[in-house]
Amino acid sequence: MKRILLVEDDLSLINGLSFAVKKHGYLLDVAHTIDETDRLWQNGKYDLVILDVSLPDGSGFDICKSIRQTSKVPIMFLTAMDEETNIIMGLDIGGDDYITKPFKLAIFMSRINALLRRSDNFNQADTELSSSGIRVRLLKSEVYKNNKLVELTASEYKLLCLFMQNPDQVLSPEQILNRLWDCDENYIDNNSLTVYIRRLRTKIEDDPGNPKRIVTVRRMGYKWITED
Known part of the structure; x- marks a missing residue:
């Protein structure tokens, strides 16, 4: 059974979320701080x-x-x-999804199921990706360019893996946003994605300009070019 950790200090919200999560067959632990x-x-x-995000003794x-x-x-x-x-900060420091209050329990559960499903699919993937001088060690979440370690944020790492897969x-842009973040495009829109792409290019391209x-296909999106 899947085990979930919920960190929330609103007791009335905890009761409803706990009921929904357990009803769907998941184990749940709750922390308030x-x-x-x-x-x-x-x-x-x-x-x-x-x-x-907002907790009595700090921030989510x-x-x-x-x-x-230590963990993905x-x-x-x-x-x-x-x-x-x-929202962008939460995703950029390592978050995989977000939902804003108030929300419907059915939507909340669908987002949980999607996250767990994507995680299972990712864990079943090959242990290494390699293309065009870039190598990704999936089990360790490490990225190398020409055998030199490259430091990426969580969002940049997910983007790179998506392209290389x-x-x-x-x-x-819509495919990328839906497959990585399931985000409301009112918040994570094409302009925000452009920023992520630019950041990633500065780290993996020989000439980011x-x-x-990662090439731009005009009026269509982006494409990972294999040179191997």
């Missing part, structure tokens, strides 16, 4: 972490950063803050 989260995380193994962003130092477990943010900058195929690996 960062300290409780640290204790549960050290003592348990989880398939998904759900983080409220801090928990996410700490978890990402899927992370979903629960937030009443719907500003684009907060779909070589020489044009991916539209004249990219040879």
